Amino acid sequence: ISLSRAYHAKVLDHYNNPRNVGSLDKNDINVGTGLVGAPACGDVMKLQIKVDDNGVIQDVKFKTFGCGSAIASSSYVTELVRGMSLDEAGKIKNTVIAKELSLPPVKLHCSMLAEDAIKSAIKDYRAKRQTPTLGPNAVN
Numbered sequence: 001i002s003l004s005r006a007y008h009a010k011v012l013d014h015y016n017n018p019r020n021v022g023s024l025d026k027n028d029i030n031v032g033t034g035l036v037g038a039p040a041c042g043d044v045m046k047l048q049i050k051v052d053d054n055g056v057i058q059d060v061k062f063k064t065f066g067c068g069s070a071i072a073s074s075s076y077v078t079e080l081v082r083g084m085s086l087d088e089a090g091k092i093k094n095t096v097i098a099k100e101l102s103l104p105p106v107k108l109h110c111s112m113l114a115e116d117a118i119k120s121a122i123k124d125y126r127a128k129r130q131t132p133t134l135g136p137n138a139v140n
């Protein structure tokens with residue numbers, strides 16, 4: 001059967017040419033890493049943001065082990081958040097992603113994965129920045 005009958009053209013485009021696939025250094029103090037899973041299907045998404053001193057997302061990378069809609073959702077969200085402030089990015093709703101990609105109801109949780117991933121990356125970044133930097137010999 002034709003794939004295009006099951007998936008909207010925008011999903012196929014992101015699936016065939018995913019944007020910003022890869023990894024950033026998770027030990028970089030400017031990088032936040034989000035790792036989330038979808039209980040419904042077991043798919044996993046890793047999304048990383050690199051934030052500049054003004055709190056603006058300057059780079060984004062993702063790796064998704066999952067269905068076409070999850071890959072398309074993560075690819076789209078990486079394009080969306082680049083250049084956004086953390087506050088803006090943290091407000092992205094999965095419904096915006098689902099609408100852009102015309103996801104059917106059964107695929108809504110795939111876009112939820114992308115919303116969760118960006119939130120998780122922001123949380124990780126903020127937690128990292130709040131932790132006082134300890135010297136290499138600090139016992140804690």
Ligand code: FES
Pocket residue numbers: 041042043066067068
């Ligand atoms: Fe199989 Fe998502 S449920 S890839």
Ligand code: FES
Pocket residue numbers: 038040041042043066067068069070107109110113
């Ligand atoms: Fe589970 Fe798409 S089917 S993330």
